[in-house]
Amino acid sequence: MGSVDLDSELVKRVQNGDKAAFDVLVKKYQQKVVNLVSRFVSDHSECYDVAQDTFIKAYRAMDNFRGDSQFYTWLYRIAANTAKNHLATRSRKTPTYSVDVEDAEHYEGENGLKDQTTPENLLLTEEIKRTVYAAIEKLPEDLKTAITLRELEGLSYDEIADVMDCPIGTVRSRIFRARDAIDKELRPLLE
Amino acid sequence: MNQPKEKLSALLDDFRNTEQDNAVLDDLLKDVNQRYTLSRYQLIGDIVRNDTADRIEPDFSQRVMTLIEQEPSLRPQPEAAKLRDQRQSSGLWSFLFKPVAGIAVAATVAFVAVSSLGPVLSPKDSSGQFAANSSSLKVEKLVSLPVISNAVRVSAGSASSALQSGMNWKIKRNEPAIQKKLNTYLINHNENSNSMHGIIPQARVVGFDAQK
Numbered sequence: 001m002g003s004v005d006l007d008s009e010l011v012k013r014v015q016n017g018d019k020a021a022f023d024v025l026v027k028k029y030q031q032k033v034v035n036l037v038s039r040f041v042s043d044h045s046e047c048y049d050v051a052q053d054t055f056i057k058a059y060r061a062m063d064n065f066r067g068d069s070q071f072y073t074w075l076y077r078i079a080a081n082t083a084k085n086h087l088a089t090r091s092r093k094t095p096t097y098s099v100d101v102e103d104a105e106h107y108e109g110e111n112g113l114k115d116q117t118t119p120e121n122l123l124l125t126e127e128i129k130r131t132v133y134a135a136i137e138k139l140p141e142d143l144k145t146a147i148t149l150r151e152l153e154g155l156s157y158d159e160i161a162d163v164m165d166c167p168i169g170t171v172r173s174r175i176f177r178a179r180d181a182i183d184k185e186l187r188p189l190l191e
Numbered sequence: 192m193n194q195p196k197e198k199l200s201a202l203l204d205d206f207r208n209t210e211q212d213n214a215v216l217d218d219l220l221k222d223v224n225q226r227y228t229l230s231r232y233q234l235i236g237d238i239v240r241n242d243t244a245d246r247i248e249p250d251f252s253q254r255v256m257t258l259i260e261q262e263p264s265l266r267p268q269p270e271a272a273k274l275r276d277q278r279q280s281s282g283l284w285s286f287l288f289k290p291v292a293g294i295a296v297a298a299t300v301a302f303v304a305v306s307s308l309g310p311v312l313s314p315k316d317s318s319g320q321f322a323a324n325s326s327s328l329k330v331e332k333l334v335s336l337p338v339i340s341n342a343v344r345v346s347a348g349s350a351s352s353a354l355q356s357g358m359n360w361k362i363k364r365n366e367p368a369i370q371k372k373l374n375t376y377l378i379n380h381n382e383n384s385n386s387m388h389g390i391i392p393q394a395r396v397v398g399f400d401a402q403k
Contacts, residue, residue, distance in 0.1 A: 005206045005207065005208055006202065006203070006206035006216075009206065009208060009213070009216065010216075013220070017264045018220060019256070019259055019260065019264070020220040020221070020226070021220055022256075022259060023226055023252065023256050023259075024219065024220070024226060024229065026251075026252045026255050026256065027226060027229060027230035027233060027252045028229075028233050030251050030252055030255075031233075031234065031237040031242055031243045031244065031247070032237065032242050034243075034244040034248075034251070035242055035243060035244045037244075038244045038245065044244070044245065044246045047244060047246075048248055048251060051251070052251075052254060052255055052258070055255045055259075056255070056258055056259070056262070059259055059262060060262065121246045121247075121248070122245070122246060124247065124249075125243075125245065125246050125247045128234075128238070128247055129238050129243070132234075132235055132238045132239070133238075136239070147239070148239070150204060150236075151235070151236040151239040151240060152239050152240060156204075156205070157201075157204060157205045172197065172200070172201045172205070173197065175200060175201075175204065176194075176196065176197040176200040176201070179200050179232050179235060180196060180200075182235050183228070183231050183232065183235070186231055186234070186235065187231065190231065190249045
């Protein structure tokens with residue numbers, strides 16, 4: 001709910017000429033978009049190129065976005081179409097399967113055909129994920145519960161407050177402290 | 192909730208479009224370091240939900256924004272927008288200029304058409320009736336063309352009567368001579384056309400009969 005409202009506000013600011021607002025949208029949705037594109041495009045380097053094209057197209061079309069759908073639905077549609085066009089243009093293997101844009105996020109097919117020949121990046125990715133999971137394991141129980149309910153279960157602050165039987169301010173604080181602790185471990189890998 | 196990072200964390204999850212939230216958002220948009228912090232917070236959530244691709248490129252958003260910086264801003268320049276608004280709001284502008292411009296364009300096109308096509312269609316005619324005369328010439332030329340076999344001539348008189356009826360190209364079909372000529376055209380066409388690839392017609396089975 002809050003995230004959706006933030007998207008609307010960011011879109012409005014982009015439409016008013018604020019490019020930094022688009023930077024926030026890219027940072028928010030980059031992983032999801034690349035993940036979606038990778039369902040269609042098997043080569044990892046091409047995945048990021050297609051994801052990049054997706055964001056450029058989204059920026060150019062942003063003035064036409066009227067908010068009839070959620071921003072991420074609109075963005076995912078652009079990503080799916082860009083990936084399909086990429087496959088058609090390159091005349092590579094056309095998908096023998098049909099994936100609806102609504103289901104594409106959950107589609108797990110064709111993984112065996114993905115390019116696995118980027119050991120440095122794979123190592124970095126594995127290290128990032130391992131660091132995050134290890135940092136979560138080290139968290140005190142109340143922080144771990146709060147961040148898990150928020151990120152994994154998608155509960156709102158009000159709902160987490162109900163589940164954990166604490167004030168909403170405490171929920172905010174616990175989620176922040178959990179993120180901050182994980183971030184302290186993660187940051188050196190990304191700089 | 193005093194620390195800027197705590198406000199940032201809450202903004203990501205629980206934006207309520209209040210004045211306070213918008214102030215935090217303003218700070219975020221001004222500070223690139225805050226945006227990188229937000230990016231890492233977002234990445235933590237993506238990893239927990241397994242929303243990441245098989246390979247993470249940490250500088251991806253920077254790459255995209257380098258290209259976005261080269262794109263024109265979505266909002267037009269204030270001066271241009273102001274001028275456009277002034278024009279759109281001016282009733283006199285739209286009321287007078289648009290019809291005058293339309294008439295001027297139409298007159299120019301008509302003049303060019305008359306001056307360039309007139310001499311071609313009717314080189315000896317200066318009376319301004321070149322259109323009707325050229326149609327008459329076309330009909331006379333058509334009826335005088337020889338047919339490869341069994342040629343039938345149609346008099347120019349019958350073509351002229353068709354013209355006088357106002358139907359320039361609707362020739363009287365019921366006249367036997369016209370029927371015969373049309374039939375000949377049709378048979379010749381079928382024999383010479385490429386519509387039957389690789390097949391030689393063995394019998395003449397196609398004909399034209401105005402009675403049917």
